[in-house]
Amino acid sequence: MGAFLARRLIGMFFVLLVITFVTFAIFIVVPGGDPATRMAGKNPSEQGIQNIRETWGFDEPFYTQYGKMMEKTFNAMRPGFDDPNNELISYSRRENVVDQIKQRLPATFSLAIGAAIIWLAFGVAVGMISAVRAGRLSDRMITILALIGISMPVFWLGIIARYYLGPENAGIFPDGDYVPLTQDPIGWFYHLLLPWMVLAVLFIGFYGRVLRSNILDTINEDYVRTARAKGLGPRRVLSKHVLRNSLIPIVTLFGLDFAGVIGGGAILTETVFEIDGVGQYAARSIRTLDLPPIMGVTILGAFFIVLFNVIVDLVYAYLDPRIRPT
Amino acid sequence: MATQQQATDFTLDTASELAAEEHEVSIVGRSPWYLAWRRLRRNKVALGALLLFFLVVAACALAPVFAERVAKTGPNENHITDVVMVDGKPVDVLSKGGTYTDPETGELKLRGAAGVPIGPTWWNAGGKFVLGADTNGRDVAVRLLYGGNNSLKIGIGSALLCTLMALVLALLAGYYGGWLDWGITRFFDVMAAFPVILLAIALGAALSINGFHQGPIDLESGSLWIPTLVISFVLVAYVGRPLRGQILSLREKEFVEAAVAQGGSPWRIMFSELLPNIASSVLVFFTLIIANNILVEAALSFLGAGVQPPNPSWGTLISEGQLRIRTAPWLTLGPGVAIVLTVVALNVFGDGLRDALDPRAKVRMEH
Numbered sequence: 080m081g082a083f084l085a086r087r088l089i090g091m092f093f094v095l096l097v098i099t100f101v102t103f104a105i106f107i108v109v110p111g112g113d114p115a116t117r118m119a120g121k122n123p124s125e126q127g128i129q130n131i132r133e134t135w136g137f138d139e140p141f142y143t144q145y146g147k148m149m150e151k152t153f154n155a156m157r158p159g160f161d162d163p164n165n166e167l168i169s170y171s172r173r174e175n176v177v178d179q180i181k182q183r184l185p186a187t188f189s190l191a192i193g194a195a196i197i198w199l200a201f202g203v204a205v206g207m208i209s210a211v212r213a214g215r216l217s218d219r220m221i222t223i224l225a226l227i228g229i230s231m232p233v234f235w236l237g238i239i240a241r242y243y244l245g246p247e248n249a250g251i252f253p254d255g256d257y258v259p260l261t262q263d264p265i266g267w268f269y270h271l272l273l274p275w276m277v278l279a280v281l282f283i284g285f286y287g288r289v290l291r292s293n294i295l296d297t298i299n300e301d302y303v304r305t306a307r308a309k310g311l312g313p314r315r316v317l318s319k320h321v322l323r324n325s326l327i328p329i330v331t332l333f334g335l336d337f338a339g340v341i342g343g344g345a346i347l348t349e350t351v352f353e354i355d356g357v358g359q360y361a362a363r364s365i366r367t368l369d370l371p372p373i374m375g376v377t378i379l380g381a382f383f384i385v386l387f388n389v390i391v392d393l394v395y396a397y398l399d400p401r402i403r404p405t
Numbered sequence: 406m407a408t409q410q411q412a413t414d415f416t417l418d419t420a421s422e423l424a425a426e427e428h429e430v431s432i433v434g435r436s437p438w439y440l441a442w443r444r445l446r447r448n449k450v451a452l453g454a455l456l457l458f459f460l461v462v463a464a465c466a467l468a469p470v471f472a473e474r475v476a477k478t479g480p481n482e483n484h485i486t487d488v489v490m491v492d493g494k495p496v497d498v499l500s501k502g503g504t505y506t507d508p509e510t511g512e513l514k515l516r517g518a519a520g521v522p523i524g525p526t527w528w529n530a531g532g533k534f535v536l537g538a539d540t541n542g543r544d545v546a547v548r549l550l551y552g553g554n555n556s557l558k559i560g561i562g563s564a565l566l567c568t569l570m571a572l573v574l575a576l577l578a579g580y581y582g583g584w585l586d587w588g589i590t591r592f593f594d595v596m597a598a599f600p601v602i603l604l605a606i607a608l609g610a611a612l613s614i615n616g617f618h619q620g621p622i623d624l625e626s627g628s629l630w631i632p633t634l635v636i637s638f639v640l641v642a643y644v645g646r647p648l649r650g651q652i653l654s655l656r657e658k659e660f661v662e663a664a665v666a667q668g669g670s671p672w673r674i675m676f677s678e679l680l681p682n683i684a685s686s687v688l689v690f691f692t693l694i695i696a697n698n699i700l701v702e703a704a705l706s707f708l709g710a711g712v713q714p715p716n717p718s719w720g721t722l723i724s725e726g727q728l729r730i731r732t733a734p735w736l737t738l739g740p741g742v743a744i745v746l747t748v749v750a751l752n753v754f755g756d757g758l759r760d761a762l763d764p765r766a767k768v769r770m771e772h
Contacts, residue, residue, distance in 0.1 A: 090594075097595045102604075105611055230696065230748035232703045235723055235741040242730045343600035347704055351727075361603055362708055365610045373607055380600035388598075 087392070091385045098381045099152075099374065103145050106370045114170045114370065135170075148374065152177075167375060171367045176375045180357055186257045187356035189267065190348065191340045193275040198282035199333060203326070205283060206290025211317070213295060221287065228284025237277045237351035244273060255352040274352045278345065282336060286329060293325035300324075327398050331391050338387035342380025441685070444761040451757020458750040461743070465557055468550035475532035476544045480551040481715050484542035489523065491530045498523050498534070498542045521732045537735045539725065549739050552717035557747075559633050559711075559718070560699035566637035567698070568691045571645035576675045579652025590649070596642035602704065608635045609710030632711040636701050644690055651683050685762035692758055696751035703744055719744050 106114075115131045132138045136147060151167040155177035167176040209221040245254045252273040258266035297303065298321055306320045307313075336344075346358030353359075357376055364372035421432040445451060464471075472479055487498045500521040504513050522538040525545075536546040578589035609632060616626040624630050655661060656679070664678045699719075705711030706720025714721050719740040726736030 094595055094598045098599055101595070101599075102607065105607055226749055226752055227745065230700075230745055230752055232700055232707075232720075232723070232741065232744055234704060234707050235737070235744065238723070238727050238730060238737055239741065242734070247731065339600065343603035346602055346606075347707070350708065362606065365603075365606050366709060368611060368614070373603075377600060377603055377607075380603055381598050384598050384600065 087389045094385055095378065095381055099149060099378060100145065102374055102377045103148065118170055152374065152378065167371050169369050169371045171369045176371045179360060179372065180375050180379060183355060183357045183360050185259060186354050187341060187345055187358060189260060189271055190274055190278065190345050190354060190356060191337065193271055194278040195337050197275050198279035198286065201283045202286025203290060205287030206294065209287060210291045210294035225284035225287045228280045233277060233281055234347040234351050236280060237348055240273055240277055241352060257354040274348050274354060278348045286332065289332065290325060290329055293328060294321055297321045297325045330394050330398065334387040334391035338383040341383045343376065441761045445757060448757045448761065451754050454750040454753035458747065458754060461747050462557060465550050465553035468554050471550055472547045476547045477533065478544050478547060480548050480717055482543065487542060489530050489533050491526050496523055498538050525735055536739050539736055540729060545736060545739055548717045548722060549743060552719050552722050552740060553743055555629060555712055555716065555718040556699055556702055559629055559702045560695050562633045563636040563698045564691055564695040566633065567640050567644055567694060568687060570637065570641050571648055572687060574645050575648035575652055576679060578649050579656055580671060580675050580679065593642040593646050601639055605635055605639045605701065605705055606708055606710040609705050613710060613713055627713045627716060629712065632702055632705055636698050644694060648683060651686060652679055655679055655682050689755055689759045689762060692751055692755035696748045699744065699748055
């Protein structure tokens with residue numbers, strides 16, 4: 080177990096290293112990506128551009144720039160670190176990137192965690208109901224709805240829901256925006272309810288479909304027949320025997336999807352509902368080709384994705400003794 | 406070769422020969438592809454979905470014809486000051502705000518907000534502004550079809566490229582194994598650890614500024630190739646990983662060992678032994694990836710990192726409509742419905758295709 084963890088952690092480090100390098104390279108290789116020209120303003124003088132290049136180190140070779148950027152990124156993450164000259168600063172607004180991300184994390188986490196609870200609960204319920212009623216009308220209806228759910232662009236659904244269920248029409252939900260939990264818990268819940276549901280729709284449809292076919296596969300296994308032959312009730316067979324095995328792939332999906340949502344997957348929902356989270360910060364920075372914030376958010380996202388990969392493997396091993404790592 | 410033939414005749418009768426001798430019936434050999442096609446043919450829902458998809462493709466392909474013959478305008482032609490006849494009554498394409506004097510009473514009256522585009526006229530204006538106009542007075546139906554044309558080109562093109570790249574990488578990794586497999590697997594690992602949308606937007610936005618001019622690749626900034634390449638690159642690991650897994654398990658099968666023992670070249674083993682055995686998976690993947698990529702394209706364009714305006718795509722149309730949803734909801738509804746229809750059709754057909762090609766699915770359907 081220890082060796083497994085150590086191996087995974089080393090692998091994680093290298094994946095993150097490569098990812099930072101690729102992200103950096105995209106903005107170095109891409110023509111028109113010269114940040115000095117953009118930072119110098121509308122009518123830049125040659126001297127002005129040159130000055131910016133020197134102060135920000137854009138004239139140095141790319142590996143030095145990369146090294147410095149990485150150093151600054153990790154410096155800023157160190158607790159108690161306070162040296163304004165050695166922090167990751169954004170090109171366009173000259174703000175401390177790590178602080179900016181920290182400020183926006185609660186909004187993104189609120190959105191992701193709430194949506195995850197909804198999609199997990201409803202996804203499992205939808206999958207179970209349609210598997211138990213396989214072939215009947217209710218199963219068909221659910222299957223069709225799930226299909227439409229996975230076929231809808233989340234941002235379109237968001238725009239439509241925000242307008243038609245918002246204050247101007249149905250008046251059920253408020254019009255976007257984010258209220259911090261610590262400020263007003265009820266307002267927090269009220270404002271996030273619609274974004275949660277919109278973000279969850281895709282995953283509910285997807286999990287429902289996966290779980291349905293998993294349950295239908297498992298139901299034919301010998302051990303399920305044995306359980307039935309022993310005289311166990313259908314409810315107990317389903318919950319204790321069938322579901323335990325059918326849910327294993329859902330665990331993987333859930334871990335990766337949750338990490339994906341935190342690592343930038345919520346960007347569309349955040350944009351549509353004007354939630355000032357990490358995703359929206361990234362979207363805004365990408366529009367101005369502001370490398371440091373993009374770097375910060377990408378590292379954050381990749382970190383969560385890689386971390387949840389490891390967690391999923393551990394949970395998997397716990398649920399299925401056959402694949403326990405040695 | 407001749408002795409081998411004799412030996413078979415001597416030892417074994419095939420099922421069809423036995424049947425012919427004993428019951429005087431002949432069994433016709435049928436390929437798995439034929440059996441799959443027969444299963445698919447019985448699945449009317451899947452065929453209906455395929456038809457719907459082809460209808461969407463045909464409609465979008467005929468966009469120039471519709472624009473020229475029916476709507477009589479181009480996708481980027483403004484009609485800000487035009488007046489169109491709806492049911493014989495003249496209507497401004499963009500409402501003129503301000504005040505006017507009532508000719509009967511002589512009172513000064515308010516006209517309402519200015520610049521609100523005309524809503525869907527359906528067929529009441531002789532094919533003009535069937536789905537309304539946008540705030541530049543452009544015909545939404547024409548833009549929707551041209552936009553669909555672009556979205557479908559990017560969706561299908563990137564699905565082709567992505568599947569092809571994934572297939573080549575998976576074949577190389579699965580067949581050669583060793584360090585090549587190690588390298589390709591690590592590449593997939595890194596690609597899968599990237600936050601997909603972030604990487605796609607970053608690439609798309611960066612490339613959209615000046616295009617990409619390196620070596621033989623020469624792309625202008627508005628080129629449709631940019632989103633196509635970005636999407637296919639970003640998603641390659643998601644197709645490549647499962648394919649590699651399948652090839653890895655096929656590689657251990659006896660028929661591959663037999664082909665190796667007979668001295669089959671790597672090329673031959675990859676293309677005539679391994680490829681036919683994963684062809685059905687590839688086909689199913691391809692269908693579902695088109696659906697997925699249409700959604701990714703829409704997301705990219707919505708965020709301004711895909712198709713660049715004024716060139717339309719379903720994603721850019723939604724992002725243009727988003728701000729006008731209060732006064733002109735048809736700008737947002739039209740392209741969204743088009744996306745949902747197309748993607749649902751592809752997903753339903755993909756499901757049907759998988760059920761037809763995967764014999765396990767037959768067991769599943771019998772419940």
